[in-house]
């Protein structure tokens with residue numbers, strides 16, 4: 001890892017300016033901690049594929065979901081947003097943790113978790129209070145906040161629609177980290193409000209029938225593709241020779 005990358009990673013625990021968390025950014029955030037790795041290269045690949053799709057039609061709001069939990073939605077959304085922010089210092093990029101049940105973005109990035117989307121949608125905080133910013137690369141992040149009693153109702157509320165309208169105006173790219181599609185209605189609701197949905201599938205874990213069911217739940221959303229998360233490095237042998 002080049003020296004300046006190491007420094008970036010070391011400074012991250014203070015990236016949102018709060019300087020309260022002693023925790024470093026999670027190791028899975030390879031786009032920051034190991035930008036020369038095979039894994040980080042995969043996120044760059046994914047990012048450029050999305051860019052090619054953007055050549056064909058506008059895709060300002062891109063949402064990530066999966067059939068069930070633990071498949072890698074959050075890790076993928078965080079790394080993709082960071083990859084894009086790194087590639088486009090001039091674009092205004094926002095990552096929203098819309099998993100109000102089990103939001104993990106703040107933890108991965110070692111940001112203060114509250115107030116976040118939940119407080120914003122309940123009228124207990126305004127937009128300025130809930131947006132954290134990386135000093136390193138200007139990515140803006142809205143954490144999920146405290147888990148509310150009725151997450152689906154909040155996400156389906158007019159306030160959420162209003163927020164999405166506002167962030168469409170205020171940002172060039174918005175990434176939404178959603179809950180899993182099978183157990184809850186949240187992903188299908190927010191999927192239809194997004195320009196594109198990416199379905200994360202955990203290699204050697206997600207059952208094929210669950211992928212099909214998730215796609216059925218997402219009917220009405222524009223599912224642009226799948227990310228196979230956690231595939232063995234042996235399945236990308238052409239990259240191994242370049243590993244740093």
Ligand SMILES: Nc1ncnc2c1ncn2[C@@H]1O[C@H](COP(=O)(O)OP(=O)(O)O)[C@@H](O)[C@H]1O
Nearest residue numbers: 028066069070071072073074075076104229230
């Ligand atoms: N490619 C991967 N290799 C190893 N561990 C991973 C990988 N992707 C995700 N994980 C781990 O699996 C767990 C679930 O990932 P996460 O992104 O939180 O899933 P989801 O958001 O779909 O629930 C986390 O502990 C994460 O660090």
Ligand SMILES: [Mg+2]
Nearest residue numbers: 073074099104
């Ligand atoms: Mg998650």
